[in-house]
Amino acid sequence: MAQTATTFLYVYGICAATDIGETEKPELKGIGGGPVKISMYNDLAAVLTEVDGEVFCQEQIDRQVKDADWLKKHAFHHHETVAFFQLQFPLMPMSFCTIFEQDNKLQTLLTNQHDDIMRKLDYLRGKEEWNIKMFCSPELLRDFVQHKNPSVVSLEQEMGAMPKGKQFLMKKKLAMLVETELEREKNELWLQAITRLEPMMTAQLLRQNWGRDMTDVTEEMVANCDVLIKKEDDDKFFKAIESIEEDMKEKGCLFHVTGPWPPYHFSKLEKDNAQ
16 A cells, blocks of 8 residues: 555454455545545455544644544544444444554554454454443432331331430431442442343443433433443343333333444454554
């Protein structure tokens, strides 16, 4: 591939050459304005586009990602391009702004990690990534704990038989117990949910919860989890989510499920950026 001294390669994803077949290769505009190409590297192929090395060097990227508008625009483009090709054939998506200064650096990575890439592609074949966010109403869950949690109810009953003076001292202990049981209940609810979903899952990755300032719901986020499931299990997966939500509605639980996403969180290489 002929390149100028300042031309870099922006890589969206890697696939097996045999999976491309007669796939239609539409004219898509790349992140730098040039066309998106599928370049062959023996039995592997890379979905990529050429970019200006002066614009997409590491120093410039580090500066540009601090610009929220630039980041949103280009990250969305990256995702849309990956998602498009993911529908055409199994694709191992690369991280946003995976850039190689030279074609031979990309070739070296594909050669050195060939077997790992092939194993991952085979593992990801026929699977989808979904994100599950579990929320609970603080008010409903607290009400449940205060009135139906065995430990809390037991302590309240004990307090009822105590002299007034001792009851006053035990109120602090009760308040602390309620908070402890609230956290335990949240963890137990998520454990119950994920256990019921496990038969449909081949992998899961628990991520950091978001605060209410980052969500559009009043409920508190209890879990934020990426899961990998077989496409054929989609219906069972969603029916299980609906059933779990119904069973937990007394405690104010609800689930937000988004996807399918390209398997970003289940296809990482040891090193996928060789700029």
